[in-house]
Amino acid sequence: MPLDLFTPFALGSLKLANRMVMAPMTRNRAEADGCVSPLMVAHYRQRATAGLIVAESTTVSPQAVGYPFTPGLYTDAHAASWRRLTDAVHEEGGRIFVQLQHCGRVSHPSLLDGQAPVAPSALTPVGQAVTYTGPQDFVTPRALGAGELPGVVAEFRHAAELAGQAGFDGIEVHAGNGYLIDQFLRDGTNHRLDAYGGSAANRMRLLNEVLDAVCAEWPAERVGVRLTPENGFNSMSDSDPHGHFEYFLGQLSARGLAYAHVLEGDMMTKTASVDYRVLRTRFAGAFIANNGYDLERAQAAVHSGHADLIAFGTPFLANPDLVRRYREDLPLTAADPATFYGGGQAGYTDYPFYQGGAAPDRTPATAADVQHVAGSGS
Numbered sequence: 001m002p003l004d005l006f007t008p009f010a011l012g013s014l015k016l017a018n019r020m021v022m023a024p025m026t027r028n029r030a031e032a033d034g035c036v037s038p039l040m041v042a043h044y045r046q047r048a049t050a051g052l053i054v055a056e057s058t059t060v061s062p063q064a065v066g067y068p069f070t071p072g073l074y075t076d077a078h079a080a081s082w083r084r085l086t087d088a089v090h091e092e093g094g095r096i097f098v099q100l101q102h103c104g105r106v107s108h109p110s111l112l113d114g115q116a117p118v119a120p121s122a123l124t125p126v127g128q129a130v131t132y133t134g135p136q137d138f139v140t141p142r143a144l145g146a147g148e149l150p151g152v153v154a155e156f157r158h159a160a161e162l163a164g165q166a167g168f169d170g171i172e173v174h175a176g177n178g179y180l181i182d183q184f185l186r187d188g189t190n191h192r193l194d195a196y197g198g199s200a201a202n203r204m205r206l207l208n209e210v211l212d213a214v215c216a217e218w219p220a221e222r223v224g225v226r227l228t229p230e231n232g233f234n235s236m237s238d239s240d241p242h243g244h245f246e247y248f249l250g251q252l253s254a255r256g257l258a259y260a261h262v263l264e265g266d267m268m269t270k271t272a273s274v275d276y277r278v279l280r281t282r283f284a285g286a287f288i289a290n291n292g293y294d295l296e297r298a299q300a301a302v303h304s305g306h307a308d309l310i311a312f313g314t315p316f317l318a319n320p321d322l323v324r325r326y327r328e329d330l331p332l333t334a335a336d337p338a339t340f341y342g343g344g345q346a347g348y349t350d351y352p353f354y355q356g357g358a359a360p361d362r363t364p365a366t367a368a369d370v371q372h373v374a375g376s377g378s
Contacts, residue, residue: 003302005295006327009051009309011258011286012221014169016051016095016309019302020323021261021288023311024054024099024172024226026070028342034059034072036081041088042349046320048094051309054172054224054261055085057101057179060159063118065111066103066179068132069342073098073159079166086167097170097224097258100159100214102152104180105141105189106234117141118148120184121191126235130341146194149206152180157213170222170258173210177226177267178234181207185227185248188237200247207248211255220256224288228263229274242274249282259286261311267291280306295326321353330354 009016031037044053059065059072072078082098089096105119108129119141128135144152156173163171175181183189184206190197196205207225214223229245230238238244249260260283265272270292280287289307298310316322318335325332331354339347 018051021311022050022053023313028069030071045088048092049323053096061155064102066107079162082166101174102180160214160217172224176228178236186238224259261288
């Protein structure tokens with residue numbers, strides 16, 4: 001039979017029920033201390049029928065924070081709070097990776113105890129940071145000294161260690177969307193003259209060191225990497241995204257990683273100039289394609305072998321039972337952008353399961369999750 005989205009997939013030794021991935025999406029509903037909130041537990045439990053969930057960007061240190069109310073994974077308390085969430089997903093038969101993140105220059109001193117954000121080079125991003133007191137202009141970041149980079153790598157390794165305690169099935173290293181590792185990878189933001197700048201090999205050095213570190217805590221087959229070759233988000237650019245990322249993916253291919261998760265084109269415009277069919281051939285492992293995929297386009301990508309799995313973002317926000325809706329060709333609920341970031345249940349845990357048939361109803365379990373976690377003092 002031809003492959004489709006609903007065919008099981010072996011991600012290394014991990015068995016996925018289908019080829020639909022819930023993409024990592026920041027929703028700003030964690031506790032102020034970076035611990036997982038009761039609402040987060042409920043939200044992820046509802047969506048556990050995805051073949052794989054990649055949990056939202058999770059900061060690896062206080063210096064890595066870039067937004068209010070985002071989760072962290074650098075304390076034992078963080079790991080314990082995540083454990084309640086991963087247990088909930090596993091109870092529903094789901095699989096979940098955590099996306100480890102350092103925002104780099106995309107931050108503000110008010111989020112960093114007054115410290116300047118850090119970056120490969122002291123280049124100010126265009127736009128404003130999101131802070132607890134509202135939007136504030138980005139500041140010029142402090143260029144990291146080469147002697148500081150082992151400390152950044154160690155933060156990723158420590159977060160990877162805690163991810164095991166937290167019960168995750170694996171980790172994804174966030175090397176995209178204009179955050180710190182991506183800032184090193186792309187020459188629009190990396191103007192360094194040392195061993196971490198200049199050539200593509202040098203610009204990849206930090207990513208390689210981070211992967212070496214996290215693969216010391218996890219087998220490579222449980223480690224993925226997120227790349228966004230031509231995403232302009234966070235005022236990013238590159239002189240040759242096709243050539244540079246063809247090189248990066250070729251280098252990553254030899255590592256035996258779980259997957260490469262690639263945003264095809266620009267996140268905001270949904271346009272692409274890079275030939276992602278060529279980029280896909282440079283990586284021998286599993287390939288997750290992402291960016292504006294609908295059911296028809298996703299099925300075609302899996303049928304053709306262009307991608308092994310497809311990551312969906314907004315459709316999973318508004319349709320907790322998206323797998324069933326796609327499989328049975330049921331109508332989709334539209335997402336409300338006004339509720340994407342911050343807030344409470346509205347636009348987060350109150351989207352309905354399809355009621356035109358015998359859809360699984362997890363509402364009672366979700367309510368129990370909220371009561372349990374709230375009562376645990378987390």
